[in-house]
Structures are given as C-alpha cells and as structure tokens.
Amino acid sequence: MADPTSRPDQVDDERPVDEPSRPAKSTDKDFFHALGGWGALLDIGLPWIAFLVAYAVTDHKLQLSLIIAVGIAAVLAAVRLIRRQPLRNVIGGFIGVLISAWVANRTGNAKDFYVPGLLTNLGYGLLYLITVLIRWPLFGVLYGVITQTGTAWRRDPVLLKGFSRATLVFVGLFAIRLIVQVPLYFTGSLNALGIAKIGLGLPFYALAIWLAYAVLRGSMPTEKWDEARDSITHLLRGNKK
DSSP states (O other): OOOOOOOOOOOTSSSSOOOOOOOOOOOHHHHHHTTTTTHHHHHHHHHHHHHHHHHTTTTTTTTHHHHHHHHHHHHHHHHHHHTTOOOOOHHHHHHHHHHHHHHHHHHTTTGGGHHHHHHHHHHHHHHHHHHTHHHHHTTHHHHHHHHHHHHTTGGOHHHHHHHHHHHHHHHHOOOOHHHHHHHHHTOOHHHHHHHHHHTHHHHHHHHHHHHHHHHHHHHHHHHHHHHHHHHHHHTTTOOOO
C-alpha cells in the first residue's frame, strides 16, 4: 500500500539524479575516426591523383583530364551522401578541384591546375605562422572554442607551448610543399609537379596530423588531453554518443 503521508511531488531517495551530460569517453582510435580516418585523406587526394593519371594516359588532353578529375570528386560526394557519411572533407576536395579545373581551363595550361593549391598553401602557411607569432596559435583558439574554456589555455605555459608547436607543424607542412612545388611549377615540370602533389598530399598530411597529435599529447597532462580528445571527438561526430 502507498504511504498515506507521502506527497505526489516527493522524489524517491533511491531515484538517480540527472547529471549534466558529458561527452562519452573516447579513445585515440575514436579521435582518428572522428577526423575522418583514411577515407578523409582519399576524399581530398583521389581527384588530384585521377587528374595526373588521366593527363598522362590521354596523351596530355587537358579538358578530358579535368572532366575525369571533377567526375571522380562528384562520385566520392555521391557515395558519401548515399552512405550518409560526413561530407566536410569531400566537399573541400571537390571545391578545390573545381577551382583548379576552372583556372587550368581558362589558361589552357595544365600546370595551372596546381596554382590554387599553391596559393592555398601560401595563405594557410602565413595564417598559421601569424597566429603563433602573436601568441594566439590557431590550435589553441580551436581548443578553447571546442572545450568551451575560452582563453584559459593561454594562462597555462605548457598548453600555450604545446599548441604553438602543434600549429608550427602545419606551418612546416605548407612551407615544405611550397619549397618543393613552386620551382617545379616555374620550370614547367608537370610530371614532377604531379608526383610532388601526390607525395606531399595524402602521405605528408597524414604525417603532419600524427606529428601535431604527438606534440599535443606530449605537451598536455593526461587529464587535459583526455578532456580535449573527448570534446573534439564528440563534436566531430555531430553530438552522437
């Protein structure tokens, strides 16, 4: 029988009290998959590889090679849509290929297919470097936004140093790409430029991600790294637990 002295609004002491929701615990493997895994690298790089191969196989037919590259990018986007997978990487790659194809088609010179990429590397390299020089490294700013801790990381010398180093890893990535590819562009070494684009694309980008990851993890106390990894993984998954 119900206790006549109890009130309808009385809460059972044994009923669990709701706690503020927190991002589900993640692992380093979850973090990598949230970034897109190897599929993300293919989304970005495959259209560029398709252009280089098509240009060689079709005996330097520029327009056909451009159509093939854009077509590959479109197929990747369609596959992601059908499988209901994130489009952030494939959209970035698709837009990059479209811009490059437009530039090359306008100039009629196949090497100009790589001009937007060179300008992008220059722009990103300068942006990342400037954020480090003014002591607002981009990775730190993103960390503050994602973890909702604002600028607290700037008051921690360890975190500031770690984020600066991680950001400099990508400054190095963009600088090396330019150092290798710009001379090839001006000498008209299209085949070498294409090979450099591929070699300094997917493999080099993966290496940069790993180096930045290693630098950050080595610079942060374990509890802070776990918090950052969980928050970033949670966000990239679209708040899916």
